[in-house]
Amino acid sequence: MKTLLCACALLCAFNLKAASVPSIVVVDMEAIIAHHPNTPNDKKLLEDTLAEFSQERDALRAAIKAKQTDLEKQVQEAQNPMIAPAKAEELRKACEAKFREIQRDTDAAEQKMASRSRELSDLEDRLLKRTTKEIQAHIAAYAKEKGFQVVLYKNMVPYVTPERDITDLIIVLCGGRPEPKDSSKGADELKPAATLEDSLPTK
Secondary structure (H helix, E strand, O other): HHHHHHHHHHHHHHHHHHHHOOOOEOOOOOHHHHHOHHHHHHHHHHHHHHHHHHHHHHHHHHHHHHHHHHHHHHHHOOOOOOHHHHHHHHHHHHHHHHHHHHHHHHHHHHHHHHHHHHHHHHHHHHHHHHHHHHHHHHHHHHHHHHHHOOEHHHHHHHOOOOEEEEEEHHHOOOOOOOHHHOOOOOHHHOOOHHHHHHOOOOO
């Protein structure tokens, strides 16, 4: 009888210990973002914006370069020993004014490009935060539905078994298409979301 009671006590202690272990799964956020439906359009928007800002930069550079060329010609003319001193002085003052104008234009162009760089960075941050927020909502809803207590980022753990990785499921829930596990199969041969869950732990 005493042996039976001890066995029951040990079994209860084991069950309590097992119940206290959280159900943990992992996700690869980089992979989910890469396969999210937002990503292609966001990438194109960023590329188009960068191209637009680059054209603006090139136009500013060309305008400054043209003024520098004009200044070089004025300097050469001012240095002509054949012109009258009064004319030479007039040209010298014109060169100084042109030089100051170029400096102002250069400073303004640098400030403009710094502002454009911040705009591009802010745009990228906004797009990424929007997509990340959507992904995190799907992760939270799925974890709650399946009873997972902890969801970790895959790159934060040294090792995880494949069945604890729910990355592909989250990609599908977000409307994306995960990479085929078998490179010989096309994306159309992927299992649908309903059957992908079969290999996952319930808790």
